[in-house]
Amino acid sequence: MENFNKPSNDLIGDILKNYEKTGGMDNLxxxxxxxSDEYFSGDIFQHFQKIAKDAGFKPHWLKLQHEIRDELKDIAQKYVNGQKTDLQFRVTKVNEKIxxxxxxxxxxxxxxxxxLETIESASQRWE
Structure with missing residues (x-):
């Protein structure tokens, strides 16, 4: 019979203990x-979102949204100006991001x- 009481590795716990030993937890x-009372109300995910937002964290999808918006704007501008070289390839790449x-x-x-044919209206939808 196997021994299921083996000590497990707590990597995060070890990192925090080491950080505390080196003074990293001083003067937080x-x-x-x-x-505050708000930490004890609502759900955990809402608290995580608020703390992450206050710390300047942006979710991956929001970063993608900004990249897509900027790329569509650039493609639309080139399409209107008649610079159509490689635009279909760029639209394909943007669709992968979408x-x-x-x-x-x-x-x-x-x-x-x-x-590509409707790139102007698509660019406006992503504003």
Whole structure:
């Protein structure tokens, strides 16, 4: 019979303990102050979102949204100016990003892939 009581590796715990030993936990913002009541209300995901937003974290899908918007704007501008070289290839690449975006963003924010012929209206939808 196997021994299931073997000690497990707690990598994150070990990193935090080492960080604490080297003084990394000294003088943290808010240290010694009580937690606000809002930390004990609502759900964990909402708290994570608020803390991440306050720390400047952007979710992957939001970064993709900005990349797609900028790329579509550039493609549309070149299309209008008659510079059509490699634009279909770029549209294909943007559509790959849109598919990745749709897999990770909230469902109400999902958008359809674009076509070169309608690139101007597609660019406006992503503003």
């Amino acid at each position: 913002k808010g240290q010694g102050k009580p937690l 598919i990745a975006y749709n897999k990770s963003c909230p469902p109400p924010m999902q958008k359809s892939v674009v076509r």
